[in-house]
Amino acid sequence: MLRFITPIVALLLALPAHAAPDSYIDRLLNKPVPGGVAVVDLGPSAQTPQASYQGKPVLVVKQEARWVAIIGVPLTIKPGSQQITAKTSSGTRTLPFTVGFKAYPEQHITLKNQRQVNPNPADLKRIDGELAEQIRAYRSFSPGTPSNLLLDKPVNGPLSSKFGVRRFFNGEERNPHAGLDFAVPAGTPIKSPAAGRVILIGNYFFNGNTVFVDHGQGFISMFCHMSKIDVKVGDNVPRGGVVGRVGSTGRATGPHMHWNVSLNDARVDPAIFIGAFQP
Incomplete structure (x- = not known):
């Protein structure tokens, strides 16, 4: 198990996510394009949530009383609607996110x-x-x-x-x-x-x-x-x-x-x- 927690990540993870639009993690990482990253708010959960995208587990971190999933979007994904599956203390649900367009040279x-x-x-x-x-x-x-x-x-x-x-x-x-x-x-x-x-x-x-x-x-x-x-x-x-x-x-x-x-x-x-x- 990795135990390398630094003061900067402690501060980062303590900031409120809410619906993610004003969170530090969202401003830093939410670039939902092919080859980018999508940040999806999982809400509060008494237990550590589990989330998956295309059948693969994704990174989940806590911000104050809420959790967010940080999802890698493959370069092969076409712009449009995508979804993840999240298991929290309140049950299992699907959560959508939208992939935008990006042109590469x-x-x-x-x-x-x-x-x-x-x-x-x-x-x-x-x-x-x-x-x-x-x-x-x-x-x-x-x-x-x-x-x-x-x-x-x-x-x-x-x-x-x-x-x-x-x-x-x-x-x-x-x-x-x-x-x-x-x-x-x-x-x-x-x-x-x-x-x-x-x-x-x-x-x-x-x-x-x-x-x-x-x-x-x-x-x-x-x-x-x-x-x-x-x-x-x-x-x-x-x-x-x-x-x-x-x-x-x-x-x-x-x-x-x-x-x-x-x-x-x-x-x-x-x-x-x-x-x-x-x-």
């Missing part, structure tokens, strides 16, 4: 290694195994409240690629960009944006050297393309603890820090959690 990248665009059969077998391993990590759901919801930047540097960008490698479209890239030199320390536990490390075909940190209740950070990993599976990492160093391993054109944030197995825009979201 395109990015064209040239790679010298053609196998990073069109992998051979042996590569594909490796990729499939690595993907399954990483999906299991993204679907982890541990108890405990995250130490902080307003996250720290893992590195200090300019953004080189935003979340959700449609990516074309050597003219061929591939999966959208699932995180933020920071342009920083090789060897720069990568710091955990919140306290957590290391649940997976690996050296993967596309991601290179990779670390997954579980912040609690399906709230997970992933860092990849690292030159060096400084932690091992099972390590408890404090907020600001170094997990590795910036590199260019895997499918990368040069040194940079790639950071994913996942909620309920949905990759969402990390910019939301650092106050840098752009509608």
Whole structure:
């Protein structure tokens, strides 16, 4: 169980949610678009509520006498009405929320290694195994409240690629960009944006050297393309603890820090959690 509670999150969680429109969490996180986050008010409950979206458990936190669900919205979700299921002390009910529209730009990248665009059969077998391993990590759901919801930047540097960008490698479209890239030199320390536990490390075909940190209740950070990993599976990492160093391993054109944030197995825009979201 994670027990990394700081004064800032104690203050954050003590603020009233009401119907969520004026809450701190709502102002910070409620960006209900594909690849964004929806904050849904669960109301008061004598017991800790349980909530799920698309059959997967979601992050629930308390604000004064009320509870809110913090839901990751997959990039594949179309604008329109969605709903979660919530179990509270007063019973089970469905609660709606609305997903708005967001347009994402395109990015064209040239790679010298053609196998990073069109992998051979042996590569594909490796990729499939690595993907399954990483999906299991993204679907982890541990108890405990995250130490902080307003996250720290893992590195200090300019953004080189935003979340959700449609990516074309050597003219061929591939999966959208699932995180933020920071342009920083090789060897720069990568710091955990919140306290957590290391649940997976690996050296993967596309991601290179990779670390997954579980912040609690399906709230997970992933860092990849690292030159060096400084932690091992099972390590408890404090907020600001170094997990590795910036590199260019895997499918990368040069040194940079790639950071994913996942909620309920949905990759969402990390910019939301650092106050840098752009509608």
